[in-house]
Amino acid sequence: MVSSPIVNTYPLSSYTFGTKEPKMEKDTSVADRLARMKVNYMKEGMRTSVEAILLVQEHNHPHILLLQIGNTFCKLPGGRLKPGENEIDGLKRKLSSKLAASSSALMPDWQIGECVAVWWRPNFETIMYPYCPPHITKPKECKKLFVVHLSEREYFAVPKNLKLLAVPLFELYDNVQRYGPVISTIPQQLSRFQFNMING
């Protein structure tokens, strides 16, 4: 038999959550965001961003940690790499910036695992595709999603303007209206994994 990669998932209750100073979004509108993207593209070329799928379990079903901004918009923790930055280092830096306490003693052990999806932005627009569309020779962004393997106990410090939610796979699945095309197909991308549910 072909062996599936294994992800240990611990109960949500085995993690501790605190707060830290707000991390404001750099842009206040989608238009601002796309305009800033364009300016950065002129300076640095294609944007590469990296995002983390952090898994916990409740009732023996996998849940993903999402950051909620305001009342509706959810995103994965992560962000843009600096020019030339390594993907693993960049994702660790972004995760620490978004979810770690400032004390290095409390820094989670970010074990960056498998890349599960790659999305391409062909133009300075919101739409992305899970392939670089034909005839697009200069995509504007490449976004990679990684499974991050969490240890049994960690302390997360959540910026005060954000909420950290544990969302079950069955809530994400087939729910593009609420979570968008990238997050709503994470259940399909994780389907090849074997979840080792560890009860606390």
Next chain:
Amino acid sequence: MVSSPIVNTYPLSSYTFGTKEPKMEKDTSVADRLARMKVNYMKEGMRTSVEAILLVQEHNHPHILLLQIGNTFCKLPGGRLKPGENEIDGLKRKLSSKLAASSSALMPDWQIGECVAVWWRPNFETIMYPYCPPHITKPKECKKLFVVHLSEREYFAVPKNLKLLAVPLFELYDNVQRYGPVISTIPQQLSRFQFNMING
């Protein structure tokens, strides 16, 4: 950087297609199919099925080979494992039955690669999920999708009642109406691969 698994994709024109005797579907309706599934479940327990993602390229964009039955319904080549049968052996057996000439000299070299998705059928119904839903302790089917790495030249013999189509990823993407939930999310599951497009 994290390295992506590589899939060599050759032009559709590098393959040769012939025909062979019809392979009729075992069931003439969805109701018959679910009834047969129930009978088999009573005898053998959960059904495990294996399906192949065979990739070719046209215009440097990946295409997937699908079998079309009648005018609309498309499926991946593959089928049900025999009780106790190994996944790799079973998928090779099914691929040969559906797509190979009877002469062993013309048998394609089926190199079974990565498992990219696993789907679960909780009940004797058509709906499947990319996870085993909570509270389901006895799923009725587990279906696994594998990338199959094709050699540069192969001969495929297609049963006369079926058509073999090469469908581009951009046609499958976000097209659940036409291809169903399993096939329409293959582009997302393949997004982590790097396609090495080889021109003939």
